[in-house]
Structures are given as structure tokens and as C-alpha cells.
Amino acid sequence: MPDAGRARSIRWCTTTSLRKGDRVSWIDDPAFSAADPFGPQTLPYGVGRVRAETATGALVRVGDHALPLRPLATHLGPRLSGPLAADSLDPLLAAGRPAWAELRERLREVVDRGSAPPGADLVPLAEVRPVLPFAVADYVDFYSSRHHAENVGRIFRPDSDPLLPNWTHLPVGYHGRAGTVIASGTPVRRPRGQRRPQGSTGPVFGPSERLDIEAEVGFVCGGPVRGEVGTAELADHVLGVALVNDWSARDIQAWEYQPLGPFLGKSFATSLAHWITPLAALEAARVPTPPAPNPLLDYLSEDEPWGLDLRLEVRWNGTVVSRPPFAEMAWSPAQQLAHLTVNGATVRPGDLFASGTVSGPDRAERGSFLELSWGGREPVTLDDGTTRAFLLDGDTVEITATAPGPDGSVVGLAEVTGRVLPADVEPTAVRGPGR
Ligand SMILES: O=C(O)/C=C/C(=O)CC(=O)CC(=O)O
Ligand SMILES: [Ca+2]
Numbered sequence: 001m002p003d004a005g006r007a008r009s010i011r012w013c014t015t016t017s018l019r020k021g022d023r024v025s026w027i028d029d030p031a032f033s034a035a036d037p038f039g040p041q042t043l044p045y046g047v048g049r050v051r052a053e054t055a056t057g058a059l060v061r062v063g064d065h066a067l068p069l070r071p072l073a074t075h076l077g078p079r080l081s082g083p084l085a086a087d088s089l090d091p092l093l094a095a096g097r098p099a100w101a102e103l104r105e106r107l108r109e110v111v112d113r114g115s116a117p118p119g120a121d122l123v124p125l126a127e128v129r130p131v132l133p134f135a136v137a138d139y140v141d142f143y144s145s146r147h148h149a150e151n152v153g154r155i156f157r158p159d160s161d162p163l164l165p166n167w168t169h170l171p172v173g174y175h176g177r178a179g180t181v182i183a184s185g186t187p188v189r190r191p192r193g194q195r196r197p198q199g200s201t202g203p204v205f206g207p208s209e210r211l212d213i214e215a216e217v218g219f220v221c222g223g224p225v226r227g228e229v230g231t232a233e234l235a236d237h238v239l240g241v242a243l244v245n246d247w248s249a250r251d252i253q254a255w256e257y258q259p260l261g262p263f264l265g266k267s268f269a270t271s272l273a274h275w276i277t278p279l280a281a282l283e284a285a286r287v288p289t290p291p292a293p294n295p296l297l298d299y300l301s302e303d304e305p306w307g308l309d310l311r312l313e314v315r316w317n318g319t320v321v322s323r324p325p326f327a328e329m330a331w332s333p334a335q336q337l338a339h340l341t342v343n344g345a346t347v348r349p350g351d352l353f354a355s356g357t358v359s360g361p362d363r364a365e366r367g368s369f370l371e372l373s374w375g376g377r378e379p380v381t382l383d384d385g386t387t388r389a390f391l392l393d394g395d396t397v398e399i400t401a402t403a404p405g406p407d408g409s410v411v412g413l414a415e416v417t418g419r420v421l422p423a424d425v426e427p428t429a430v431r432g433p434g435r
């Protein structure tokens, strides 16, 4: 427990000398400054077990520490005490935007204090075992990067137009598998399935030989259960964003997907970061989306269509192989949610929708290894001198992101990581920071 009553000289500003008027926080962590991605401008939410505790509880990240919210619940106010006493973020997601705004406001006050509030317990991240922060209700995956869609079209369907005619009129997507969304750090067993090797007339069965990643941004939904959500109403239904790795078996996918789209090639595992960065922390990261090539139908129109300037980084066994720019996404999250619900289908707390693979125009901005290695024909060289087209057993992938924050600060999106296990390990060996 930090020394209540004694102010520590940890400040929001980035210089080293204390100036008159600087705010002083009780949080004793050099990584909790506006110059760092998890400073007071970010305050992302997660869930985990702390030290020897067996129960999970909601957390807020402050620099390289977590602050358990249950012991602070009473201090944070009556509307929040119920949701914050829970073992996941589910009740907070259900509580909706007024509660999210109040919590962020209260937490800004808490971290801004000169002394620790009653119940505050600053826990180093090394002493936290994070889990999937909410029960994923439905999972939808979009396909909203024009660069990605064109690249994949050229690789998978070289004899056709890279974009199908619907792509510029609506955010193409598909329903994924909520039950196999896993927490960052959980190992991923190489899937087995049907695939048709090149030159073969029929399928064979076996471990995927073209295991890939997709670097994506996930939007975590809450608030009232509703259909027909307008493009101006995104913030009523999205608490925040978290990085996603949509693991994809390209050989299984290429054989199975016509005409209904991705199925077993993508349903075995989708990794989600432990920490949800509030949408409210990303105001300064808003950017206009690239101009739409067609006039849009009314329900997809926005006065000022906006995306987010999230700068992703993909590391393959530690080597940075790509820096996908989310600002390049053609369809905005508001358009995605409007499209997802335009037929009356409801969004409910715990729904997760992902942006689709984030790829930019340059080779070093591609968000999948399928694109980076151009279908396996142009392998990527890692820092250890080895080359890769697709994932080998034992490989690890880490995706991180930052965004511009207020007053020149940087807002972080926490990492999503995973390591590939061989197809023949027992499923029970696939243990990770689940629930
Ligand atoms: O165009 C195709 O046939 C396949 C596309 C994908 O695999 C992409 C996908 O899952 C959606 C995305 O992440 O962009
Ligand atoms: Ca995907």
C-alpha cells in the first residue's frame, strides 16, 4: 500500500524538474507520465487476479501498475459501486455511457490526488494475472482496409477484379466465433483441417501449413440493447478499443470459403488484448477517413466521417515486420456499427466487432503475413537471419499501437501476443490467461 498522505513527485509533465503549478500524483511510477503510453491520459480497463488472490476483479492501468477497482468502488460513487464489485467488466459494459463517463472522471480525480485515496492498492503489472476482461457476446469481423482487401483479392483471385462491386458501398463483414476469442498471451495451437494443396485435385486433411495473423482493432460494445444505431451514436455503444489478432489458416480458408466466406480457417482462435483503451481517451486521435469513392446511402453517411490515427506495430519473434496505419481504414467504426445493426439486429453488452486487417499502401504497412510474403512467394527476413512466409511452431507475434493524445501526449493500446504451439500438443496444454 503506498504511503497515504505523502505526495510523490511523479508528474504529468515530461521534464525532470518540478515547476510551480505542476500536478503531483501519489502514484509512484515513472511510467505514469504524459510522455508514456499508459500515463494519466489513457487509463485503460482490464480484469485480473492480483498477487495470491483467486478472485478476478476490474482494474485500471496506471503506467506499469494496476489499480484494483473493487476496493475503490465505494470511494468512486454509488452508481459505480455495483459494476466495480464484479469479477469482470460485464456489468460496467451494461451500465452504459453515463457510467463510463463518470468512472473516467472519478479516476482522473483519483490519480490526480496528492495522496492515495482509501482502499487504493498500487500493484506492479508483474503481480497481476490478467484474464479476458468480459464475456464476449457476439463477435463480428469487418474487412474495411481497402489496401488489405485489394491485396487479398489479387493473391486469392488473380484473374478477377481485386474488389467485388459491393465493397465500396458497404462495410463487408462476417460473424466470427465469440467462444474462441482468447486473452492475449494464450498459446494458439496450429489448427488442423481440410485444405487442397496446389496441383492436387482433391483435399487432404492435416495441420495448416499457412498459419497467419491479422492485425486488427477491436471495438468493445455496451450500453442499451438496440438495433439501428445511427452513425452519430457510436460512443453510446462503445466503451473502448483493444487490439485483436485474428489468427487465420490461409490454406483451410482458401479451400472452404466459397461462397459463404471465412469459417474454420478463422474460428479456432482470435486473441484480444488485456486492456481496453477508452474511446474517450482517443479524442485527439480522430482523423477524417479517406474520401468515399461513391455517394453513400443515408444510413452510412456521417457529417464528418472519422477514423482514428492508431499506429500499429507487428513484431514477429521480436522483429518489427510491419507498421499498419489505422488512419487508412476506408470504413469508420461508426459506419461499421450502423451497418451491423441497420437490419434491426441488436448490439448488446459484450459484443466485439473488429475492424478487419489493418494494411496501409506500403509493403511495410501490411497487417497479415499473407500480404507481407505475397502469398508465400516473397519471404520476410527476421533479425536472427531466418526467413518466414507463414508462422512456424514456436513463433511469437506481438501487436502494439499508439495514438496521439491530448497536449502532445501519447495514448497506448496494450499489446496482444500469442505463441504458436504444434498441432499435436494435447488441447489441455493450451492454457493461458483465460478466465
Ligand atoms: O477476400 C477474402 O477472400 C478473404 C479475406 C480475409 O481473410 C480477410 C478477413 O478475414 C477480414 C479482415 O480481417 O479484413
Ligand atoms: Ca480478420
Ligand SMILES: [Mg+2]
Pocket: 176, 245, 246, 247, 248, 266, 267, 268, 269, 270
Ligand atoms: Mg479469428
